[in-house]
Amino acid sequence: MSAAIEVAHVSKKFRLFRERPSSLKQRVLSGHMRAEDFWALRDVSFAVEQGTSTGLIGHNGSGKTTLLKCIAGILRPTEGTIRYGGRVAALLELGAGFHPELTGRENVYLNAAFLGLSRHQTEAVYDDIVAFAEIEDFMDNQVKFFSSGMLVRLGFAVAVHVDPDVLLIDEVLAVGDEAFQKRCLDKIRSFQAEGRTIVLVTHALDTVVAVCERAVMLEHGAVHMQGTPLDVVAELRHRLLRDDPDFVAEVGSREVEIRDVTILPGDEPGQRLHPGQDLVIEVDLVAHEPVPAVDASFAVVSAHTNEVVLVGRTSDIGRTLGAVNGPRRVRFRVPATDWVGGKYFVSVGLEAPGGAPFHIQTQRYSFEAIEAERLPVPLLVEARFEVEDP
Amino acid sequence: MRARLRELWSYREILLNLVRKELKVKYTASVLGALWSVLNPIVFLAVFTFVVKILGNETPHYAVFLLSGLLAWNLFSVALGNGTRSVIDNGNLVKKVSFPREVLPLAVVGVALFDFVLQSAVLLCFMIVTGYGFHLAALLLYPLSFVTLVAFTTALTFWVAAVNVRYRDVQHLIGLALLVWFWMTPIVYPGGLVQDKLTAATAPFAPHLWTAYLLNPLTPIISGFQRALYFTVTWPPTATTPHAVRVLPDVSIALLSGVIGLVLAGSLALLYATWRLFFRLSGDFAEEL
Numbered sequence: 001m002s003a004a005i006e007v008a009h010v011s012k013k014f015r016l017f018r019e020r021p022s023s024l025k026q027r028v029l030s031g032h033m034r035a036e037d038f039w040a041l042r043d044v045s046f047a048v049e050q051g052t053s054t055g056l057i058g059h060n061g062s063g064k065t066t067l068l069k070c071i072a073g074i075l076r077p078t079e080g081t082i083r084y085g086g087r088v089a090a091l092l093e094l095g096a097g098f099h100p101e102l103t104g105r106e107n108v109y110l111n112a113a114f115l116g117l118s119r120h121q122t123e124a125v126y127d128d129i130v131a132f133a134e135i136e137d138f139m140d141n142q143v144k145f146f147s148s149g150m151l152v153r154l155g156f157a158v159a160v161h162v163d164p165d166v167l168l169i170d171e172v173l174a175v176g177d178e179a180f181q182k183r184c185l186d187k188i189r190s191f192q193a194e195g196r197t198i199v200l201v202t203h204a205l206d207t208v209v210a211v212c213e214r215a216v217m218l219e220h221g222a223v224h225m226q227g228t229p230l231d232v233v234a235e236l237r238h239r240l241l242r243d244d245p246d247f248v249a250e251v252g253s254r255e256v257e258i259r260d261v262t263i264l265p266g267d268e269p270g271q272r273l274h275p276g277q278d279l280v281i282e283v284d285l286v287a288h289e290p291v292p293a294v295d296a297s298f299a300v301v302s303a304h305t306n307e308v309v310l311v312g313r314t315s316d317i318g319r320t321l322g323a324v325n326g327p328r329r330v331r332f333r334v335p336a337t338d339w340v341g342g343k344y345f346v347s348v349g350l351e352a353p354g355g356a357p358f359h360i361q362t363q364r365y366s367f368e369a370i371e372a373e374r375l376p377v378p379l380l381v382e383a384r385f386e387v388e389d390p
Numbered sequence: 391m392r393a394r395l396r397e398l399w400s401y402r403e404i405l406l407n408l409v410r411k412e413l414k415v416k417y418t419a420s421v422l423g424a425l426w427s428v429l430n431p432i433v434f435l436a437v438f439t440f441v442v443k444i445l446g447n448e449t450p451h452y453a454v455f456l457l458s459g460l461l462a463w464n465l466f467s468v469a470l471g472n473g474t475r476s477v478i479d480n481g482n483l484v485k486k487v488s489f490p491r492e493v494l495p496l497a498v499v500g501v502a503l504f505d506f507v508l509q510s511a512v513l514l515c516f517m518i519v520t521g522y523g524f525h526l527a528a529l530l531l532y533p534l535s536f537v538t539l540v541a542f543t544t545a546l547t548f549w550v551a552a553v554n555v556r557y558r559d560v561q562h563l564i565g566l567a568l569l570v571w572f573w574m575t576p577i578v579y580p581g582g583l584v585q586d587k588l589t590a591a592t593a594p595f596a597p598h599l600w601t602a603y604l605l606n607p608l609t610p611i612i613s614g615f616q617r618a619l620y621f622t623v624t625w626p627p628t629a630t631t632p633h634a635v636r637v638l639p640d641v642s643i644a645l646l647s648g649v650i651g652l653v654l655a656g657s658l659a660l661l662y663a664t665w666r667l668f669f670r671l672s673g674d675f676a677e678e679l
Contacts, residue, residue: 014677069676073488076673088488096486099411101418106411113407114487142418 002085004166004197005048005071010080012041012066012221040066041077041221048166048214050085053188053198055208055229057236058218059243064201065170067218068092071199072168086165086197089115093170094155100144104135107143108158115162125161133157153180160187166197185211205233209304234303234343241306241363252359256294256324256350260284263346263367275372279334283348285359290325295353298332301363303343310334320353341371394490394669401490408497413504424508431457431509435516449580449637450625454522457513458619459577459612461506462535466543466608467568469502473547474554474561481679491672492665495551499544517619525621527643534647535614538654542607545661552668555678575608581616582623582636607656610649613639617646 016036041063048054056064069075071082072090097114098107108129112122130136133153135146143151169188188211191198200212208215208229215232217225225235241247261284262269266277273279281298297313312332314320321330345363352358417423438453449455476494477484484491517524554560576584588600603609616638617623625635641649 074485074676090488092486093482097480097483099415101415102411106414110407110411113403114483114489118403
């Protein structure tokens, strides 16, 4: 397989003007323009293989759209090069360039031309476009009379009937109702089935996991991580959680303090939990002053769904650690079970029973569960029979 | 440059579509549509034919003289005026779609050309109907003048369109510049008169003034159009006007062709330079809008 897009050491510098001098007079008077350089992209390198789909994800302002615009050829990178292995069509906005005074039909031709279709090619797919947009009756009306939903449908219909080797999509899927989004996804899947290359910028992380084979996460304009969508999305979700103002990494009075937490898959130190292994979480703690009782707890959160999958608390079984003074070690053991593969975060807490927290660390530790190879039989439940004679 | 030309050629559909769009938008919701383009010169011809009849004017067949130069000037000024804003007005496209930005100013020139052709057809009809007549040898100047005008117009349009993105002064400047330029070019007044006055003046620098006047590239171009259509350099004395009337500059067709040829060469060089400048600046359009 060859690369459909090769991004090599791409950086993009924007000049930010406090008040942009857009006239000669301002330029002359201000002499040297007071501009600040802002690097929207820094030394970004990655490759997209032919026929694969890649998701570009990241926080707001991480440089995703700037990168996509560079790939699309709308922005020129300040440094670095981008190489292509085919015709690129960019969908940055549905119906970009629709003119309100023109009819739907005229706009289809105009829009298709901008996306690289000749008049003949447009004629050939015109009926399909109209059918896809489901607005046959309005094609000879000026689009200024169209509803915004009709405009979006028409824009998408034109876009998906353009015949590119590489399709760049920016947040297009975020518009429209659910039925429309589903049709967009269906269309993307059929594009994939035809062996086309797709680069997708979106905040819909589940879409990235569902659609893409690879994901690239940008942070502050640099590639923070690239890999399988599951891993990269997990990383971004974790980051997003950390940036949440409501998220508190550590709280507590620290009379009793967590010193160290070790994840011990199958009682051995490590990061990977293999099928059949017990999950052991070992908490080293120290009480700086004598306390009558400590309730220790833990929680396991799936990085993919961001949901708590497991909680445990000593008080659940009617126990506490009892009076603690000085160091103590507590070990939680989760018997081997059918983990869904992926990354998990572990939170650990120490509290006075039914009272104030001594020390809680939220999602500070992590491990990766390896999924058991599933048997081809979907259910392995032993059935028990009871036969009763009436 | 070759590769760039080939790419531009592959985007000719966009160019055609843009021209079509501009024309449609221009005449949308108007009953007469493109007829307005034709009405403009018709009214000009009618008004000037009668006004001159009533007020009297030194220049015989003033309507033909005026229109033969004015239509060329309109092509130039409309393309330049609209071209200045061509990139800014299509900001949404520039920010969202990748295509050679050159098509934006080129489309403006295309629209101006469309009007020029329509209006020239009106003028030609008028000349045939009124029996003004044509001179084949002089008509040969027409294609040369036309090509030169288009090259010069396109070159300047590229330049103003590119520079206006960063310095919006240009669009105001162009309005004023076109006003001055219009009166510096022999369109409403006969160029021959200027030649006579300047060369006959006794001041030692007067001949240089005539040379300076000719430095305006539009003077030979417009004179070329006038020579091709209006043709007559000097009208002989008649019963109503006892003295000869000079209208066009007194130069041979060969010399005029040579001068226009020089302007054409200069325009092509300028076109190359401004096109390169446009291309260089166009990389930043998306972020400056």
